[in-house]
Amino acid sequence: AQTVTQSQPEMSVQEAETVTLSCTYDTSENNYYLFWYKQPPSRQMILVIRQEAYKQQNATENRFSVNFQKAAKSFSLKISDSQLGDTAMYFCAFDFNKFYFGSGTKLNVKP
Amino acid sequence: DTGVSQDPRHKITKRGQNVTFRCDPISEHNRLYWYRQTLGQGPEFLTYFQNEAQLEKSRLLSDRFSAERPKGSFSTLEIQRTEQGDSAMYLCASSLASQGGSGNTIYFGEGSWLTVV
Numbered sequence: 001a002q003t004v005t006q007s008q009p010e011m012s013v014q015e016a017e018t019v020t021l022s023c024t025y026d027t028s029e030n031n032y033y034l035f036w037y038k039q040p041p042s043r044q045m046i047l048v049i050r051q052e053a054y055k056q057q058n059a060t061e062n063r064f065s066v067n068f069q070k071a072a073k074s075f076s077l078k079i080s081d082s083q084l085g086d087t088a089m090y091f092c093a094f095d096f097n098k099f100y101f102g103s104g105t106k107l108n109v110k111p
Numbered sequence: 112d113t114g115v116s117q118d119p120r121h122k123i124t125k126r127g128q129n130v131t132f133r134c135d136p137i138s139e140h141n142r143l144y145w146y147r148q149t150l151g152q153g154p155e156f157l158t159y160f161q162n163e164a165q166l167e168k169s170r171l172l173s174d175r176f177s178a179e180r181p182k183g184s185f186s187t188l189e190i191q192r193t194e195q196g197d198s199a200m201y202l203c204a205s206s207l208a209s210q211g212g213s214g215n216t217i218y219f220g221e222g223s224w225l226t227v228v
Contacts, residue, residue, distance in 0.1 A: 004153075033214040045154075045202070045219040052214060091153050098144065098167065099204075099217060101153035 002027045002094050006102035013082045014110050020067075021077045021105045023092030033095040034068065034075045039104075040088040048090070051075065082109045113137075115220035117203050123226045124193055131189045132223045136205030143186050144217060145178055146202040154202055160186060161208065193227045200224050 003026045013019035025034070036048040051059045051068050058066050063080045079086055087109045092102040116135045124130050136143050141162050146154035157176065158168045162183040175193075180186040190197055204217040 006153075009151075035216070037219075044221045047216050047218075050214075050216060095214060098156055098159055099146075099154075100156070101146075103153045104151070 002029070002096060002100045004092055004094050004100050004102040006092055006105050008105045009103070010106040010108070012108045012110055013079075015082055015084060017082055018078060018080045019082055019107065021079075021090050021092075021107065023075045023077070023102055025073050025075065025092070025094045025100075027073070027094065027096065029096050034066075035093040035095060035099070036064070036066070036075075036077045037091045037093060037101075038086075038088045039091065040085075045091070049077065079107075084109050084111060115203055115205050115218050117201075117220040117223045119223060120221065121224045121226075123228060126195060126227055127192055129189065129191045130193055130225060131187055132201050132203075132225075134186045134188070134203030134205075134220060136185070136203070137207075137218055140205035140207050140218075141183070142206045142208040142215070142217075143180055144204040144206075145186070145188050146204065148200045148202055148222070149198075157188070157201075190225070193225075195227045198225055198227045 005024045032053045034051045037045045038048045039045045049061045049064050065078045067076045089104045091104045094100045118133045144159040145157040148154045158178050160180040175191045178188045200222040202222045203220045206215040206217040
């Protein structure tokens with residue numbers, strides 16, 4: 001069975017600063033995909049970034065980047081130049097036929 | 112593209128009543144998922160369809176829950192004899208799955224909130 005662990009229930013960051021959200025997972029599979037999703041307050045979940053496990057290069061998407069360590073089964077999300085609109089719940093997800101989600105990290109960006 | 116739509120957005124029901132939620136996926140998406148989310152938690156997998164076939168159902172799901180996707184387009188999730196523990200947000204998501212089945216971005220609806228009183 002696949003499990004995803006997010007050990008930081010809540011984090012705060014000042015606007016324009018950088019923050020890193022942690023995620024670890026457990027699987028016996030070799031080829032899979034990892035995602036970060038964002039869920040703003042009272043709004044639907046949207047994709048932030050996607051990583052293919054067979055690619056060593058870390059994915060980046062504008063201010064969002066990941067640090068993927070396959071051997072350590074770690075998949076952290078770095079948000080640079082944090083903006084007020086980044087305030088949301090962030091969910092790490094493991095995809096192998098279906099998505100397994102972590103419990104989420106609530107990120108609060110302070111002005 | 113109208114996105115994934117869910118109906119109703121909010122439902123309050125008395126314990127013991129049946130409720131049904133509907134999900135309309137993004138057109139041409141062949142995969143449809145149902146998840147349940149409680150406050151402060153991540154989405155929990157319930158079931159998913161590939162076209163009209165229900166490929167997997169969570170072992171955590173009791174027999175009171177049933178889902179259908181009769182023509183491979185919209186889907187319904189029915190909860191019979193609701194209990195207070197069923198109170199949650201029910202999320203629908205869809206994707207265009209490749210042959211391998213993984214790696215495809217799933218797109219979520221806004222969810223259907225259920226409150227059982």
